Amino acid sequence: MxxxxxxxxxxxxxxxxxxxxxxxxxxxxxxxxxxxxxxxxxxxxxxxxxxxxxxxxxxxxxxxxxxxxxxxxxxxxxxxxxxxxxxxxxxxxxxxxxxxxxxxxxxxxxxxxxxxxxxxxxWYRYFPWEDHRDSIPEEVPRIADRLTAWAGADPLKAQRVDYLFGLNGKTWNEELVLQRYELMYEAGLVDVPEFGLPMAGDNRRILATGISRLRAKIKYSPVVFELMPESFTLLQLQRTVEALSGLHLHKPNFRRQIDQQELVEETGEISSGTGGRPARLFRYRPAILEARMLSGARLPLSKS
The missing domain is CATH 3.90.79.10 (Nucleoside Triphosphate Pyrophosphohydrolase)
Known part of the structure; x- marks a missing residue:
């Protein structure tokens, strides 16, 4: 084979x-x-x-x-x-x-x-409509137009479109990656080239499931630290959470909640990266290492 x-x-x-x-x-x-x-x-x-x-x-x-x-x-x-x-x-x-x-x-x-x-x-090459960090992706209004035409006069379909894509007063929920993908599949849009790269079999659907799970999980579990180096700046941590969630986060709120939850501690070192002011380096606390899967800590995901 x-x-x-x-x-x-x-x-x-x-x-x-x-x-x-x-x-x-x-x-x-x-x-x-x-x-x-x-x-x-x-x-x-x-x-x-x-x-x-x-x-x-x-x-x-x-x-x-x-x-x-x-x-x-x-x-x-x-x-x-x-x-x-x-x-x-x-x-x-x-x-x-x-x-x-x-x-x-x-x-x-x-x-x-x-x-x-x-x-x-x-993963945004497969789901380009999911990256809202800088602005609403250009694919969203095009998808919305085609989904609206697909829904026609069916009120239940129209409600699903509004709810999943944050239209007509509804709020965008970044966790609903799988539901959005399955709605587009139902409407015959997942194979449209401008709406993302294809994958074999239903690998793309499975990937959507994983993204949904991770976007939800970073809100209640410090698994994001699995993706971080041993030491990092708070800006690097924020950018990582933003990359996963597809959202731009309010910097003061993010740092205030990180401090309140005592998720990280200073290493006593300064970053040596070029550009901008040197920044303090942090690491996640040993207590988090010992009980990360039992922790109820929540990372801040409020938009600016």
């Missing part, structure tokens, strides 16, 4: 639904949220669970290592997808249902040279 199928599971005989493990590896580099892809950006790292592996996670880590050569630390299970006819690559009714178990991994970007032609891509 060659091509994309080599990295996205194995079809099984006798009507059995094939199962695959699939990884969304996220890094933030140069203020861009980036995802590890294979085959020129067409697919996410994945592979079938094999009996020689002691667990689902260890199996996926082995596939990631083989396909990307990239080390993985933080990894959490997302969702299991088992919809019939999800995979357009198979025309066989018996094999058109596949089970995919998705995982979210947070890493610091390194060059990768695995067997799957790995490369890092900004």
């Amino acid at each position: 060659t091509g994309i199928a080599q990295y996205t599971g194995t079809f099984l005989p006798s009507g059995l639904a094939p199962a695959e493990l699939i990884a969304i590896l996220v890094a933030v580099t140069d203020n861009q949220p980036r995802v590890m892809t294979l085959l020129g950006g067409e697919a996410l790292p994945s592979g079938p669970f094999e009996s020689s592996h002691r667990s689902l996670q260890s199996s996926l880590r082995a596939w990631i290592e083989a396909q990307t050569g990239h080390p993985v630390g933080y990894l959490e299970q997302l969702y299991t997808f088992a919809d019939r006819d999800r995979d357009p690559r198979s025309g066989d009714v018996e094999t058109s249902q596949r089970i995919s178990i998705s995982y979210l991994g947070l890493v610091r970007e390194q060059d990768a040279a695995g067997a799957g032609r790995p490369s890092w891509r900004s």
Whole structure:
């Protein structure tokens, strides 16, 4: 088996639904949220669970290592997808249902040279309407026009369009990435070239699921520090949160809430970066390291 199928599971005989493990590896580099892809950006790292592996996670880590050569630390299970006819690559009714178990991994970007032609891509290349840091993306009004035409006189469809895309007095909710993508899929817009790069099978839908989860999770868990170097400036931390959320944050509010929650402490060192005034360096507190998944800390995500 060659091509994309080599990295996205194995079809099984006798009507059995094939199962695959699939990884969304996220890094933030140069203020861009980036995802590890294979085959020129067409697919996410994945592979079938094999009996020689002691667990689902260890199996996926082995596939990631083989396909990307990239080390993985933080990894959490997302969702299991088992919809019939999800995979357009198979025309066989018996094999058109596949089970995919998705995982979210947070890493610091390194060059990768695995067997799957790995490369890092900004996730906004797949979902350009999701980046509201500087302004409303130019794709949003074009999508809105086409969705409005699709909704026609159906009030329920029109309400969904308004709610998901922040139209007619509704507030944009950055967490609803998956719901927006599925609405566009329903309206036949996800394959329009100007609305983002395509991916194999339903990898783009799975990526949307991961983005939704991470945007929600950074509000109640300090997982963002998995993406940070050992020491960082508060501006670097803010830019990372902004990159993930797709929102511009109010700088004084962000810093005040970081101080109040005691998430970080000064290292006593000054940044050596060029341009602008030297800034104090911080690290996340050891207490956060010990209990990060039990913490109720919330990062500020209020818009300016």
